Amino acid sequence: MLQQTVVATVRPYYDKFLAAYPTVTHLAAASVEEVCALWAGLGYYARARNLHKCAQAVVAMGGFPDCIEGLRGLPGIGPYTANAIGAIAFSLPVLPVDGNVERVTARLFAITDPFPGAKKSITKAAERLIEDKDARAAPGDFAQALFDLGATVCTPKSPNCLICPWAAHCQGQADGLADTLPVKVKKAERPRREGVAYVLLDKANNVVLLRRPPHGLLGGMLVLPEVPPIMARWRQAGTVEHVFTHFALTLTVRVARVSALPEGVLSAPVGSAPVPSVMRKALDAACLALNHAGDDKRSA
DNA sequence: AACACGGGGAT
């Protein structure tokens, strides 16, 4: 869950998740649809599908791998997470290199090559840190201390070098470069796309949803139809804006209410439907539009 | 090596 996501965002999802799946066996026995529902709103939904597959693989092999190579072979476990589990769970002498460790390392050794090209050399430099005797004595603590140093002291902007325990050893600080590292190449401008979402409600406020294919954007998640699911008097409900990683979306929302939904369609209560954030915005816009329509009728 | 893949909080 913490891959590319801050702790404060993850916490409520983590709590829900562990309440639903106290052990890896529970998670493996769950349906992927239920796992996706618990993940709705957290983003990067491949993580949910991979974690579920990972749990099934772990159960199938009778337990967790306890070496880096074994962990690395599991779905959703890349070089970072394999090392994080290795260091924290198994006290292996490895260093998980996350964004914090990259930044601290780039500054500590004054590495001025720009990302992402310098990622390799920064990772190699970071790995040297775990060769220290005290670090190897507690690899999990060392890694987590480094995360926290990056998150609270060696921050992306205006790092607090005055209170940094490593300031005396920091080449970036000595060179007066600390706040300029790591150097990053400017990312391409985010394109803008447009789309339409149809919100079909019944009298009990159930909304028609579709399940996305298991790969690609919002893979495996419940979403609103992009084409009208039935002929109806569709009302405009305005537009919502949403920014994805690599494009910005303007979504036009249309809404209709019918006495009963078509037979066999997926649906959920509009207020609690487990959908990605962009779809939650669309549902809220649709409900707002309907409420205003009701106001107009009452006043007329 | 480059790209696809969410969402939200900090600045």
Added chain:
DNA sequence: ATCCCAGTGTT
């Protein structure tokens, strides 16, 4: 507005 976060998988 921009940056960036306890990154991974695919092309």
